[in-house]
Amino acid sequence: MNIGIVCYPTFGGSGVVATELGKALAFKGHQIHFISYQQPVKLDLYNNNLFYHEVKVSDYPLFDYQPYELVLTSKLVDVVKFEKLDLLHVHYAIPHASAAYMAQHILEKEGIRIPFITTLHGTDITLVGKDASFEPVITFAINESNAVTAVSESLKQDTYQHFKVTRDIQVIPNFVCLEHYQMLGNVDDLRKSFSPNGEHVMVHTSNFREVKRVQDVIKIFDIVRKQIPTTLILVGDGPERHKMEELCRKLHACDSIKFLGKVRDTERILAASDLFVLPSESESFGLAALEAMAAKVPVISTNTGGLPEVNIHGVSGYLSNVGDVDDMAKNALSILKNEASLAKFKKGAYQQAQQFDIHKILPMYEALYKSLVK
Ligand code: GMT
Numbered sequence: 001m002n003i004g005i006v007c008y009p010t011f012g013g014s015g016v017v018a019t020e021l022g023k024a025l026a027f028k029g030h031q032i033h034f035i036s037y038q039q040p041v042k043l044d045l046y047n048n049n050l051f052y053h054e055v056k057v058s059d060y061p062l063f064d065y066q067p068y069e070l071v072l073t074s075k076l077v078d079v080v081k082f083e084k085l086d087l088l089h090v091h092y093a094i095p096h097a098s099a100a101y102m103a104q105h106i107l108e109k110e111g112i113r114i115p116f117i118t119t120l121h122g123t124d125i126t127l128v129g130k131d132a133s134f135e136p137v138i139t140f141a142i143n144e145s146n147a148v149t150a151v152s153e154s155l156k157q158d159t160y161q162h163f164k165v166t167r168d169i170q171v172i173p174n175f176v177c178l179e180h181y182q183m184l185g186n187v188d189d190l191r192k193s194f195s196p197n198g199e200h201v202m203v204h205t206s207n208f209r210e211v212k213r214v215q216d217v218i219k220i221f222d223i224v225r226k227q228i229p230t231t232l233i234l235v236g237d238g239p240e241r242h243k244m245e246e247l248c249r250k251l252h253a254c255d256s257i258k259f260l261g262k263v264r265d266t267e268r269i270l271a272a273s274d275l276f277v278l279p280s281e282s283e284s285f286g287l288a289a290l291e292a293m294a295a296k297v298p299v300i301s302t303n304t305g306g307l308p309e310v311n312i313h314g315v316s317g318y319l320s321n322v323g324d325v326d327d328m329a330k331n332a333l334s335i336l337k338n339e340a341s342l343a344k345f346k347k348g349a350y351q352q353a354q355q356f357d358i359h360k361i362l363p364m365y366e367a368l369y370k371s372l373v374k
Helices: 013-027 068-083 093-109 135-144 153-162 178-182 188-194 214-225 241-250 267-271 287-294 325-336 339-354 358-372
Strands: 002-006 031-036 050-054 087-091 116-120 147-150 200-206 230-236 257-261 275-278 299-302 317-320
Touching: 002 013, 002 068, 002 093, 013 031, 013 050, 013 087, 013 116, 013 287, 013 358, 031 068, 050 068, 068 093, 087 093, 087 358, 093 116, 093 135, 116 135, 116 153, 116 358, 147 153, 147 358, 178 267, 200 214, 200 267, 200 287, 214 230, 214 241, 214 275, 214 325, 241 257, 267 287, 275 287, 275 325, 287 299, 287 339, 299 325, 317 325, 317 339, 325 339
Parallel strands: 002 031, 002 087, 031 050, 087 116, 116 147, 200 230, 200 275, 230 257, 275 299, 299 317
Antiparallel strands: none
């Protein structure tokens, strides 16, 4: 099949899922055309079935706000026609779903049929999308998509709750490629650099936005390190970073905390760690938690949104109420308290990650594509 994938190119989970999906489909022989305003961070074009089409954003001085949705629409029309695409798959509803709808109708006038699938990822529904400034357009574009998927049951229910959506939404969960994690090789040197004196290694990766409650990561760590020698590795960057740095200083914890900044391949860092912490306010799925579990790292997380579908309480880690740092620290300590407990949770985390292996999830997308392409 000849498939166009529209996504954000940045480090966010939706862009990563879209990119990994496209790469896996290309490996299976489909021709995959990525359409975005920048080459997605995880996209390399070594496979001959992978293509990238850049949306050129106008810099005409009249516009205080550049009309990205319009240039994206024009690019979709162009790529569908020139590359003879069979299908568009847009990740993150805003503004990709309405751009795809418009492109579909422009092409219809020229006698070209192009179905489109919208995959809902999270904040497009739970934070940004339900805002009154977006809601009617998002409702319309979801209802008019030829198929809609959500990355968790929780996100599907949130969509029905916040939007006047009447159509079916299929849950296709996010995935990881476990083979990739099995091929990471030895991470002893990295582990040694994180933990020169044999400390436990706690890790968090995110875009450091408010919704991630990153200061709770540091608060949890501060309780844990007072009982068990531990270091904290923080991967990512974002608007909350300054507040995090301030908190590290206030708690006199800077010597035990390392900020690594944005990292393209987090797998080796995860594999060199003992415990992943995700205290988010809201999380439609929690891809970062699944990636940790794929690297055999148990997860301490909140019980919000889709997290209970990913992290199983008492098996792959523990769930707590949002903001309950004492409970999350207590759970962290109970996992780290001895080798046997850590080993049990590592095993549980990996077994749970197997439910989301790409080989189980990819066929769901392929079946959906086939049902739409006549
Ligand atoms: O978590 C983010 O801030 C990024 C965001 C995105 O859309 O790129 O992530 C959302 O999509 C991910 C992939 O489907 C999910 O794993 C995340 O849970 C979801 N984030 C939120 O719901 C806050």
